[in-house]
Amino acid sequence: MTVLEEKIPPATARPAPRPAARLLPLLAGAAALALLAAAPYLVTVSAILSLEQVAAFAVFAVAANLLIGQAGLVSFGQGVFFGLGAYTVTLGWEHAGLSFWEGFALAPVLGAAAAALIGLVALRARTLYFALITLAFSQLFYQLVEQNTGFTGGANGVFAPVVPAWMESPVEGYLTLLGIAVAALLALWWLYRSDFGLLLRASRENRARVQALGTNVYRLHLLAFTVSGAFCSLAGAMFVVYNQGSNAELFDWTTSGQAVLMSVIGGMYTFAGPVVGAFVYQFGHDWLVRYVSDWQLVLGGVLLLVVILRPDGLAGALRRPGRLRLSGRLELPSRLRGRK
Amino acid sequence: MARFNAQRWTGLAAALLMCGSAAACANAAAGTGGSGGAGGGSGSGGTVTIGESTTLSGAIASLGQTGLQGVQLAAADINAKGGLLGKQIKVVSADDAATPATGVSNVRTMLDADHAVAIFGPVASSVASAEEQITNAQQIPIFLHTSNDIGLTTTTYSKYVFQDVPNTVMEPRAAADYLATQLHGKSVTIATFAPNYSFGQDTVAGFIQALKAENVHYTLVKQEFPPLGATDISSYLAAIESAQPDYVFNAQFGGDLVAFTKQAESYGLFAKTKVIAMYDYSVLQSLGSAAPTGAIGFDRAPYWTDDNSTMSAFVDEFRAKYGDAPSEWAILGYAAVQQWAWGVEHAKSFSGDAVSAALSGASPATILGSPQIRACDHQTELPEYVGTVSAQAASSSDPTHLWDTPAFEAQFDQIDYSCAQMTALQK
Amino acid sequence: MPHTTTMATMLELTDVDTYYGASHILQGLSLKVGAGEAVALLGRNGAGKTTTMRSVLGLTPPKRGSILMDGTEIARAKTHRIARQGVAFVASGRRVFGGLTVAQNLELAARTLGKRAAADGRTLEDVLTVFPKLRELADRRAGFLSGGEQQMLKLARALLGNPRLLLLDEPTEGLSPAVVSDLGRWLDRLREQGLSILLTEQNALFALAHVDRGYVMLKGRITHEASAEELRSSEEVRAALGVG
């Protein structure tokens, strides 16, 4: 990891955190988890339903953000894998007689395989071209799924009693999804903190440098794309529990765009940002759609404010000042990117 | 440090604004929308809640908006007559943006938070089939008054589902029947044109099948499937035009059909070819004087072909309230609420099981007469109307070209599958 | 040789602090360029020479301090306004508009700022007399020029704006010895015409041969200030600059 040790000034690289500073996030995390687990007994059913979606979208957004915020690869195509995950469960049930859990286990595998293939092509393009080629993949899959009515159910999607009956109630469904989300997020957290995660961030800041130091950045990004695809697919399979089925729109670029929105609203330079984004976006969206006739106007307005006023997303506001400075070198320079 | 704090505050302010605005609007909506809902929406007080989750934004918003108007007006009329089982009906509505996941979220909230006792249908079939999963599981009746995919009453059918529109089998069949009466055994060339997704494909397939059943002598010269909502369809039209068919069967609806008509007109397609399509009230109204005279239209509930006094009273009432004649979507939405209300009164209960049992096989009176609700699939036995677009505007003040009267009324038992066929499809 | 003490001041930086993000680059920098004076800014890579110029130009505006251009405060002005005050900049590297032809590059400069002083200022003709080579290259795309030709084009473009102060960033970088000596001649000629000049150079010997006075920078601060002759002979400065 010579690359990064060089990049981070020694003074701020890894200051031994005070024990309290290390404990606090853990405690906060545990408290949040306890609160989330107790939620079904504290909040209204409609909030549990939103939470059910948040569980799936948090995994989706964090997995997408592995590319967007960490590697600097803005993908508008993660919906492909989200949709693939959902359809693996429903079509596996319909065509191959797979049980829900068999389909669920298969989803990340298929997601990874598809991502590896798509990544081979898409990663040849850079920056905005990458964003748009992934968008094209999203739309291509959407069209194909919508048109092959015989196999995929077309625009009507596949809505069938594929989810085990005991998970149909909001409380059980939510608690199951919460468990899966926590496990998936822990795995992703480990990835973020690993050398692989650090290298990804380094490649975002200075691709040429990482390349010069002997890492094949294309391969690094392909690996990230594959891993992200697997987790996005897992998130799609989780979404079936909420949605009780799969539909073609899950492949659409607007689904992919949701992951980007959540990452940016929450803060794409942190691990927790997309989770916060998933919360705020989903609750905001659900409330607005139900109760405000001009919900798009309000959603757009708030999004605009966040983008203008909070470049680092809402998670930046929730982060303690010390931490911000600690990781300053590694996580903030995107602001300076404009400079020559 | 000071700078950081400033950022922190703006961030929190944005977050609070997001939640705050949502909550504030929610309160506002609850306050104004709940017309006399002082007892809360739970059905235990003076009100009972029904939900309409439909498409209120985007390309097909006009269908959802007028459908919602029909539902709201029906509830208001029932309330004006003292309500239902002594309770006032409260309508909660939400935009599904034509997305199944949003529809699911809306319906689950309507059921779990608002305690809605019945759900009224969305525009898109995909949203409808997603919502059926929820209402079936929670044993709440759902009345589909816009989306009409045959799959909704076959593969995903349960006794809580009510289909209040002619389905995708009936509609093209009615058009084919009308065509057969016009042709008197003459042989013709036909092209088809449909949006490239299940609704379009099914409708076209149904039409071809119906032509066979009617022993029409036809040659299929061209089939085009442009993407749904395509902006420019000129190359598809050019392909149709060059095939020079006698008839084009078009399975588009709403704005897409309007665009098709405009572009087909510029190719002079209507001079040599008759178009058969869903030239319903909304489309004809959008087209105004650009309506394709002589084209064959079908409509699920054209108000102008029904001269009974109940319908004309309804049309007057609707005009007075919304300043416009009711579209088929409004009429069917209104009738669907009437059906449900009839079921509640006869069951003397709001429970899904009781209402379903009361309605199954019954013939409730609605503004569309008293069609039976078929017991095997809960399809309302509605006719489908077919007519020829008139050369005359409706009146000097209204440039809309309606149909020549009398319109062709394809009877239900002529155009739908039999119960035996439906039951087979239901597995 | 004019002396700073007696002549009018063209450019004056006082206690300028400039940051790149969190890095504090210029740390209380002060310097002066007199009217008609040529001044060199010397120092090693990373000393803050280019940042000084970017601060003057408003490209990296200073956080604190004052920058006076002929008595007018420009520290918070927009770049194009500063240019209209008569500050021209010849950046280092290949900073020509490669997609435009040489003629278009020049005309663009003439039409943007040239109009301002068209009555008595330099015209395109004047500039082409100084750089006849550019006339031959007029229809060539600027991106295809050699390093020396590009330097010529950048200088010509800057002069077309009729500046009162010319900022040159590393003008000799990457040029052949022949072109460097041409460049020296052009600089001397511009001095004779009374133009104020501030130039940064790694090649201290070249710079000191064509200026009146010089500053030595280290880590965002001025460490020495003296006349060109003194700096040329100072062992200490030669060591600081790494000059043989």
Add this chain to the structure above:
Amino acid sequence: MNTFVTETVSILTNAAMLFVVAAGLTLVFGALRLINMAHGSLFMVGALTVASLASGLTGGWGFAVALIAAVGLCAALGAGIEISILRRLHDREPLAQLLATFALVLVAADLAQRVWGTSDRTVATPVAGRFSVGGAVVPEYDLIVIGIAAAVALGLWLLLARTATGWRVRAAVEDPETLSVGGTNLALLRTSVFALGAGLAGLAGAAIAPLESVGPGLDTQIIVAAFIVTVVGGLGSVVGAALGAVVIATVEGLGTLWVPSYASSAGYLVMILVLAVRPWGLFGTPDR
């Protein structure tokens, strides 16, 4: 022969329409390095403006007046958006700007619904005639659309190749800093280019209005198509946009004839193939 003529004219018309939409998008990208998602919204506003003016202004001249009004309104809106929002985001990463314009799409959709309602409107075709070439029918209005595209192409070429403003736009793509050091007011240039791009979006919307049903949803229908054309041609290249429009229109047109059920996916496939071979589009430049 018959099919050939019909098909050629329809491909040309389609290409013309795509070009006018894409030209504004690519121009804005070139000078501002910004992908304007709200381009489709401006397109919709252009069409809606014509639709609401058309009832009062009839005939060819009436349409021309409505068209100019639509272009003017959209250009003004564009200037307003650039000054009030995008200018603040100029130094930020491209994603922030992309999302800001996406937020505008949402805002515009509801505002348009507020102003114009949800029902579909139609605009009478100003030139309703048609003529026949080699037995094939050609609508006269198609020629007008092609004419508008040709005028836009010529106008942009003159602007970019012959005027100092055009050189500034091209120079701004390469090196905005050097341009501002040379005395160009970059902020003003950016606002003008954005307004021009917005005006072109409005023009495209206005031109397409007589062939379409004008109502909500037009915004999202057009934006993805415009992206494909722009990206295939290369972001920032007007020549690329023209070529991209012809390529996509041809692929879709021929796809309609040969593989109708997959014609709608063809555009995406072409885009993926082009980017796989030339990751910066046909006429684009690799990102610095």
